[in-house]
Amino acid sequence: MKLSSIILKIVEKMDGQRSLNASLHVLRGKRSGQTIQDVDYFSIKPFFSLLPKLQESTFLEAVNELNSHELIIEKQGIIYLTQKGRLASAQLPEFRFDGWNYRGQIETFNLRLLLLVQTLSQVRLSKNSFLPITNDRNVQQFIKELLRNLPATRQKTAALLAAELQSCIKQSEMSELQATVISHRLTGAEASGWTWEQLEEALEESRNSLQLELLEGLHRIIALSETTDYARKLPILHKLAEGIRIETPLTESTVITKKLFDQGLSIDEIAVVRKLRSSTIEDHITEIATNDKDFPILQFVELIDLEAVQDEVNRNEVKRLRLLKEKFPHLSYFQLRLILSTAKGERV
Structure with missing residues (x-):
């Protein structure tokens, strides 16, 4: 890839x-x-x-x-x-990527998996003191809590995790290359995970390509293990995937703006309350409109303009703001962006 x-x-x-x-x-x-x-x-x-x-x-x-x-x-x-x-x-x-729903969280899942495998491998050999593969305190605490709440012994948990990984790799239909990269990056008590240099030499692929293979493989694992259907079949991986999916598509800052907007405040009023530029609030409003099919767009544009721009977009497939601005100079770029948000392409 x-x-x-x-x-x-x-x-x-x-x-x-x-x-x-x-x-x-x-x-x-x-x-x-x-x-x-x-x-x-x-x-x-x-x-x-x-x-x-x-x-x-x-x-x-x-x-x-x-x-x-x-x-x-x-x-x-x-x-x-x-x-x-x-x-x-x-x-x-x-x-088979799902960047929108996992944005910024794939590395967290990867570190959880790496640390869990390393921990179980060490414990199986009665090695309770070792240098963790990650210094991320949140990841370390997550794995401690996970192991504390699992009913099985550490020995049995290790065997269960191995079985889950094998099953997930097969069920997710990832490529043999992806499975190889994922497995060879794992670190155990008696075997360190392969470096990217080692993988490049052995697999005759560039590091960038191998890292993309790893990324898609992890996306496949999470997508499968986070589903309700697989909660019982892959309980450990299901736990590892907790919190990886972004629950709200809005940024934290936009969520705050939305609360004020829902209270009836105007863009300028929200900007004053939040001590932000009006253009920043406009970005937030556009983000809200993009993710809300019931967004009250007619608060910002006249129906005749909404229909005219949408007709231009549909007839001539024009989606560039500059071209739309030339066609409708009386509308602001903000208004045009809002209108485009109501004329979306196919859903993913």
Whole structure:
């Protein structure tokens, strides 16, 4: 799996509507009103916040690969797929990411799994004192609580976890490569997890590609183990997945704004109360509208304008704010963003 393939899929969704940076913002999980709206409107939630620490240099390297193979082209700052790019995108396998719902939490799950395996491995050999694989106190406390509340002995818990992992790997239908990366990264009492350098050499794949394989494998494990149906079949993994899924799509700051908005305060009034810029509150309102099918948009735009913009979007497939602004100069960018939030693409 290559980063360039993921970028290609995102560009396909936003073809001819957004700049290159829009894809980078999606992968990093930027919490701006525009990016939140793009994620929903273009149906690219699986890729949101997939790589929060993605370096721009790494991103541009992947983009250059797409350019060198003539899969994408840039015109006036906007990225388009070439015909060759469309064919290449159509041949890509289905990605099984869920970035929108797990944003920023995959590493937590990974550390929980690594520490639990390490702890059980040490305890099986009666080694109660060891250097934990992570210094994250929250993860350490989580594993302590989990082990304290499990009814089985440590020996039996180790065997149960091994069986659950084997079952989950099979049921999730992850690739053999993903299963290999996940298993070889685990650390036990008598065997340390493989480094990325070791995996690169053994599997003849780049580190970036292997890390993406690991990421999708973990997404598959969480998606399977968090479901109610598998709570009994995979009780330990089900526990490890607790709290990983984001319960509310809104940021903490937007939740506060929503409470004030629901009380009837205007944007300017909310800005004063919260001591924030009105533009920031507008971003929050756009985020709320994007995630609320019953959002009272007519508080902000006239029905005639709402229908006119939606008609323009549907007839000419125009989703670029600048072009819409030229067509409807009397509407603000904020109003246009709100209208776009009511004319979303297919749901993910």
